[in-house]
Amino acid sequence: MATGLLLATFIDVAVDGFIIGAGFAAGGETGTILAIGLSVELLFLGLALASDSIRGWKIVAVSGALGLTVLGCAILGSMLLAQASHDTIGTVLAFSAAALLYLVTEELLMEAHEVEEKPFFTLVLFAGFLVFWAIQLFGQG
Known part of the structure; x- marks a missing residue:
């Protein structure tokens, strides 16, 4: 089992959990929207991790540990920031947005140009944005 990859995954999951807690x-609906959005990312992260180096019962153990890490860090983030000022919470969420944008621009966009681009991929991208926008609109109504 690749210890470095596993450690990096747990750090990423812990930060994602803290973002959800923030x-x-x-x-409002911020926590719910972040939880839904980051759960999609965590699904693919877990699938990539499981398909790379983990086999058998270890998949169940690592998946459970990842889930508990997200939950624990979300509770910790929510508790630590419950009495924080709006400026502090805004700063944490801004840092989170910057980190997620960095991930997209640095890693995903560079890899996206290695594969032949098809119109269907663009359709799926915009459909994803529309789904999360619709969730936010229905949550306000």
Whole structure:
């Protein structure tokens, strides 16, 4: 088992959990939207991790540990930021947005140009944006 990859995955999952907790501390629908959005990312992260180096019962153990890490860090983030000022919560969420944008621009976009681009991929990308936008609109109504 690749220890470095596993450690990096747990750090990423812990940060994602803290981001979700910050969203719940901000109030409104922010935490729910972040949880839904990051759960999609965590699904693919878990699938990539499991298909890379883990076999058998270890998949169940690592998946459970990843889930508990997300939950624990989300609760920790929510508790730590529950009484924080709006500026502090805004700073944490801004840092989170910058980190996620860095991930997209640095890693995913560079890899996207290695594969032949098809119109269907663009359709799926925009459909994803529309789904999360619709969730946010229905949550406000």
